[in-house]
Amino acid sequence: MNTKIVKINKIQPNPGAIYEAGNIIKDGGLVAFPTETVYGLGGDAFNPDSSRKIYEAKGRPSDNPLIVHIANITDLDAVAVDIPSTAYELAARFWPGPLTMILKKRPELPKETTGGLDTVAVRMPVNEVALDLITASGGFIAAPSANRSGKPSPTQAQYVIEDMYGFVDMIIDGGDCDIGLESTIIDLTSRPAMILRPGFITFETLKEIIPDIVFDGNIIDASSPEPPKAPGMKYRHYAPKAEMTLVTGPVDNVITYINDKIEQNSSKGLKIGVIATDETHYLYTADSVKSLGSRKNEKQVARNLFKVLREFDDEDIDVIYAESFEEKGVFRATMNRMIKASGNKEVRV
Numbered sequence: 001m002n003t004k005i006v007k008i009n010k011i012q013p014n015p016g017a018i019y020e021a022g023n024i025i026k027d028g029g030l031v032a033f034p035t036e037t038v039y040g041l042g043g044d045a046f047n048p049d050s051s052r053k054i055y056e057a058k059g060r061p062s063d064n065p066l067i068v069h070i071a072n073i074t075d076l077d078a079v080a081v082d083i084p085s086t087a088y089e090l091a092a093r094f095w096p097g098p099l100t101m102i103l104k105k106r107p108e109l110p111k112e113t114t115g116g117l118d119t120v121a122v123r124m125p126v127n128e129v130a131l132d133l134i135t136a137s138g139g140f141i142a143a144p145s146a147n148r149s150g151k152p153s154p155t156q157a158q159y160v161i162e163d164m165y166g167f168v169d170m171i172i173d174g175g176d177c178d179i180g181l182e183s184t185i186i187d188l189t190s191r192p193a194m195i196l197r198p199g200f201i202t203f204e205t206l207k208e209i210i211p212d213i214v215f216d217g218n219i220i221d222a223s224s225p226e227p228p229k230a231p232g233m234k235y236r237h238y239a240p241k242a243e244m245t246l247v248t249g250p251v252d253n254v255i256t257y258i259n260d261k262i263e264q265n266s267s268k269g270l271k272i273g274v275i276a277t278d279e280t281h282y283l284y285t286a287d288s289v290k291s292l293g294s295r296k297n298e299k300q301v302a303r304n305l306f307k308v309l310r311e312f313d314d315e316d317i318d319v320i321y322a323e324s325f326e327e328k329g330v331f332r333a334t335m336n337r338m339i340k341a342s343g344n345k346e347v348r349v
């Protein structure tokens, strides 16, 4: 397949290209596009063939549901039914923005889009290119992240091109994603409401609107017969090529442990990467040491995680040791991705 790459951002608005991309989606094709969270791999949510193509392009099992992206709150009831008032309260406060709500699906929405489920995940992104594209394509774009299944979500166009060139009709390069982690997913069909995936909109903030909200951080063992409630809960996800270990504990212990490991592994001839912070990066002597940013800036740390994991892939790092973060606020979302990227390999020191 020929893939057209176009650059669009605030400085280079390109209405012609958005119109063309919208028509590709209307005609059943696929377009990778920027959002404020990560890049999306979009197709027409009401076209079952488009959803099938998305699964194929991603190399993702088709029981893994997609998120339906809308550009107007009035379009919500075109995809969902029995919408609780809480959904409108959440939309008023957080849409457009990085919050995805799980609602009861309208029967007209094809099951191919929702991975066979009776529920639908809906989000209204804030990124203007995304909003314009949704409108140009008829209003409903089904999209997962624009990476090959299992790899870290792309937050920069170069990684979308690496994964999706030849698999989609068009890639829109809209620059780097602002947030850099996928949306918070909240299930409003369960009682009490449940966070299935932590994100930039935090548990603490959502509690202000839904006081009894719970967080389902349960990671299902891969050998369990239980299906994953949200993909990434069961299998290794967001994963770099290297084997990754997350190291948790008082900072001095973490540094000592990681430096010991660097020594042991380099004597075996392995290429080692460390995920550190601005406060600690100079204390390691691995082949590649990368800072996610300052521990005082949870947003910066979130934005850099997937980028750093991709860079380690580029550098053919064999083993990664990562510092961890306190499970609160936006750090909870970063930690959730790090735990999954490591395939649950967390050591406490």
Ligand code: AMP
Pocket: 064, 065, 066, 067, 102, 114, 117, 119, 120, 121, 143, 144, 145, 146, 182, 185, 196, 197, 229, 230, 231
């Ligand atoms: P991605 O961001 O690429 O992982 O794709 C969208 C994600 O949304 C899926 O992996 C699921 O975690 C989640 N999702 C979408 N629809 C549903 C649903 N109906 N129920 C639970 N989770 C969903």
Ligand code: MG
Pocket: 144, 145, 153
């Ligand atoms: Mg994904």
